[in-house]
Amino acid sequence: MAAKRRNLYLYLTLACFLGIILIFVFDGYMGVYDTLTVKSGEDEQKIEGANWERDFWSTAVNWGEKAFFYYEVDNRRFSAYTADIEVSVWHSLEKVSDILVQSVSIDSFDKKQVEWVVDAAELVPADAVQSQGYEFTLYIKRGEIERRFVIHVRSNDYPVKTVPVPPR
């Protein structure tokens, strides 16, 4: 009888441990996650949920070229998710332009993607010198969450190196 009770305590201990692991897995999966994919020139970057805080994200765009942004919001909750997405570009603490203001409503366990294009030619000032590079900050605001992404506009003098063909 005592051995049975002792084993019961052991099983309950194991059940608690499994419960903790299940909570870690389940809770880690649930929530609202955003993913930003940026394509500029030959470069493509994908920034996912938890990676936003871990690193400094940026891309380089050649003068006169465009960067394409795909922002996906994944609602892994049992209820619908509604938020306003505001995208704007800033330079030296001054707003350069509003790129997008859109309200999104996502059903439970569903995704929605918002796209926009940033034209480097429209960002730089009219009297800008093309031999100079510029830096802009793109802010993506979704409800109370704010993401920051830096856009480097390369000067026209950016050296394009040709890779020599190795001799055979």
Add this chain to the structure above:
Amino acid sequence: MKFEYVLYGFGILFCIAGVGYLAAEYVKYLSDVGKICSLLLTVGLFTFLGKYFEGLGW
């Protein structure tokens, strides 16, 4: 013989510290409800484990 037990003790301590560190890192990403449930289950886990060892005569 006693030296072996010291080594066992260090091994167990490092294991607990490692698992504790990983759990503490992961807990940051849990929701409040998840944190409370995990805490309750942790209390339950140590209570039942204590009862088990009590039954063994420790």
